Amino acid sequence: MLLLSLNNVTKTFGGLVAVAGFSAGVERGQTVGLIGPNGAGKTTVFNIVTGSIKPDAGFVFFAGHSISSLRPSRIVELGIARTFQTVRLFPHMSVLENVLSGRHCRMRAGIAAAFLRLPEQRREERAVLSAAMEELDFVGLAGKWNLPAGALPYGDQRRLEIARALATEPRLLILDEPAGGMNDRETAELTGLVAAVKARDITVMLIEHDMGFVMKVCDRVVVMENGALIAEGTPDEIRLNPKVIEAYLGPDEEG
């Protein structure tokens, strides 16, 4: 069964058609790469799935819910978490607090519980600190829990973003150019991290320009061009697909 499916999703900005009748599906447990030349509409698709943009037409279904009209926070509650193309942490808050932001939607304590400091609320606060530290440990940042997020090196910031997203207990994790701006060593670490995420039975969907990375971590690859799907298949199929080669290298004129 499909965990996520997009049916004929269309989005235009002014006169520009960013996504044109795009349909695709992601099966549970897969790691899916979304690739395509710049301006193909990949990030727009991600923004539609995560609810920060509403599609003009078409539907998005996630685990049996129609999510295209929901607000982003509700979609996170349903189990889709994301990282941003440009790092979007809370830079003046500590590494730990950044991860706590992801736990928010799995917590219950309200204002009254906080005012009265009910035992339940204190228990929850303790549990949430442990859970957050576990996520930090998972991405290898436990030792830096008390630093302001903005003080971390770039690679650490990207990993912190992933820890924050994982803290929401997602079923689907969406990574927007996770290896962007990373050096080879950091990219290699990221490959291991994505594999570890996958081992936790979390479905992953990612946009990435680093083809070596995509071919290594993804089970399936979806190729977009001009807002539409042009190819879909395993990394090996995509590598040899003439349409994909044309989209990336231009039409075969001079041979």
Place this chain on the structure above:
Amino acid sequence: MSFSPSVPGPPAGSPPAAPEARLPLPAKAAGVAAFFLIPVVLQKAGLGSAPYWLDVLNTVGLYAILALSLNVILGHAGMFHMGHAAFFAVGAYVTAVLNLDCGWPVLWTLPAAGLAAGLFAAVVAGPIIHLRGDYLLIVTIGIVEIIRIALTNDVFGLTGGPNGRMGIARPTVFGFRITRPQHFFYLIWFSVAVSLVLFRRLELSRFGRALRFIKEDPVAAEGIGINTSRHKLLAFVIGAVWAGFAGTIYAARMRTISPDSFNFSESVLLFTIVILGGSGSRRGVLLGSFLVMGLPELFRGFQESRLLVFGAALVVMMIFRPQGLLPPGPAAYMLPPPWDGAPGAGGARNGAFGGGADEAGGAGGPSPPAGGPAGTGTSGEGR
């Protein structure tokens, strides 16, 4: 002060925030005790001006409660709300009407005043909660003007028009009638202490954190699962409920309330207290209340020009310390086992958060942890 829609913490490269000196518990307790002895000392000193200075302190305390409530909206959630006097007014008038027309004892009207102010906030803030920065500011100014004009025009025949309502009864606590400035001193400053404790708890909770995430980056907060509209609205309602409570105390103290007491400049004063003291910091807001409400009294020697001197002091402040006098320090967490020995636990903070002395207490116990000392000794917060 900056009116850009996002003013999170200090910009990168700015001097680090001043360390919040964390006093040991006994020193705090002693400070609080000494403060609460002020009326006795002033009385014993036999100064003719004692009631006057107590009155000044009472005004400071009342504005501290109001500014602490505004701090939730402006300091934590980062919403530029310059109409707080509107909620204050709703609370005060509800108390006046319930006392004068329905015969309720004054302090019994407290929950009703808070509830009414909170409901009013929910209704007016609902449609404007998505507005950002200066746009929100302008609309909130509109709210306070609408309230003032409605009160002046004797809305529903309850508010008494421009003259307001007079003859509000004295409050009684367990049969004790509160009449004199020193009585009000205890009523007001006890309320300040309760507010400080409760708002501290709120800050260290899921809700308080959510507000800070929203202030720092609303898009990221929504994208990570925090319903930003809901939390911003709740912040408005909480702030308004508290301002409503303050309205009850104000009505009880003044016995006469009129629309003039709730005009735009009151809102500006409250806004100034929060920004000047340190947006988001309880002790900063408390200090701000002393400076903004108390300092002009000390400057009486300058007579006519005292507001000018005060204004100049404000300008100098905002140039040299735009983050406020006592900006909030980093939230401190004590990790539960097995993480309590995590590397970098104490030392990292000092270097990183540029405070230094702040949490220098050590790795073992940066002070207010989530599961830590439950509400003990918090009443001295901020002094």
